[in-house]
Amino acid sequence: MRLIVDESKCVGCQICVQICSSLSESKDGYSANKVFNPAKSKIRIEMEPLQDPKAYVCKQCETPECVDACPTGALKLEDGYVKFIREECIHCFNCVDACPWGLIFRHEELDIPLKCDLCGGEPKCIEHCPRDAMKVGD
Numbered sequence: 001m002r003l004i005v006d007e008s009k010c011v012g013c014q015i016c017v018q019i020c021s022s023l024s025e026s027k028d029g030y031s032a033n034k035v036f037n038p039a040k041s042k043i044r045i046e047m048e049p050l051q052d053p054k055a056y057v058c059k060q061c062e063t064p065e066c067v068d069a070c071p072t073g074a075l076k077l078e079d080g081y082v083k084f085i086r087e088e089c090i091h092c093f094n095c096v097d098a099c100p101w102g103l104i105f106r107h108e109e110l111d112i113p114l115k116c117d118l119c120g121g122e123p124k125c126i127e128h129c130p131r132d133a134m135k136v137g138d
Helices: 015-021 065-069 094-098 124-128
Strands: 002-005 023-026 029-032 044-046 054-056 075-078 081-084 105-107 112-114 134-137
Touching: 015 023, 015 044, 015 124, 065 075, 065 094, 124 134
Parallel strands: none
Antiparallel strands: 002 134, 023 029, 044 054, 075 081, 105 112
């Protein structure tokens, strides 16, 4: 299970990026940070002139190298996607280095890896996409 972006429907509005950046993980799920900062988002949308926007988000690999690289178990393959358990993270960023796609982002201020974990199985970016360009699938 992973986040799929239909780039032909995407207009690059960045709403998904803003929504993602405004959420934080907690033991009870996701809560609002009340901060919109694209550098804190786990999804990136790039725009090139005369081209469809390009989405960069975790591919939820079947055999995720990031999970193997995590020494504490902060990343776990469970329920068909890689979950991030913030409380277990020791900020080694081995997962960032291990991702063959470069889709785990590093944010110095937060001192945590930024990796899409589908908001615990209910991606908020999908709910807010005005073009229905996002869905969860295989």
